Amino acid sequence: MPLEIDLPPGFAGMPVGTDDKMNRGHAWSIAENVAAGAGKSAEEFGSYLMALVPTMQANGIRVFGKFAVGTRKGDVATLTLGVVQWPESAPGSRDAIVAAMAEQYRSRHKRAVVQPVRLPIGPAIVAISGGEFHLPESDVRAQIKAEYQIPMPDGRSVVILSVVAESEDAWPSVAEATARVAWSLRSGEGA
Secondary structure: OOEOOOOOOOOEEOOOOOOOOHHHHHHHHHHHHHHHHOOOOOOHHHHHHHHHHHHHHOOOOOEEEEEOOOOOOEEEEEEEEEEOOOOOOOOOOOOHHHHHHHHHHHOOOOEEEEEEEOOOEEEEEEEEEEEEEEEOEEEEEEEEEEEEEEOOOOOOEEEEEEEEEEOHHHHHHHHHHHHHHHHHHHOOOOO
């Protein structure tokens, strides 16, 4: 199913498709633009990006990248958009599916704020959560996440849009940027 979205201003990332030649072109283009800032050669950085492509493809990821968010300099969010397929056609109406998805999300993420919403493409859930991400050597980072789960009109797939930032102060901007992308989602098929 062809999808179109409007990405946040300043978004730097890559679309991930099934055409490896196109994926390689996107990876090298990004590598040429950001490798020096990461202290790597374009070839090395490009190879890192290409090494991620099979895992992203296997997980249905179609777009992955970063953009500035919030009012503080240096606050960056990571955007991931993926598409997962139902094992068979989804049962019932999309509104019923959204209600079930919201309950399942709430059961797995007890402190998340989860609610059904209606986007131009149809019903969806939106979830906002925060927490801590623990790294080795007692490094603890705050993590703010906004996520939309959107059953598509084809009855076969669900779009998952997730935006994560490490700044508690940026959560309103994370929520706003994620909502803009979700509201812009368009499909070649009717809603």
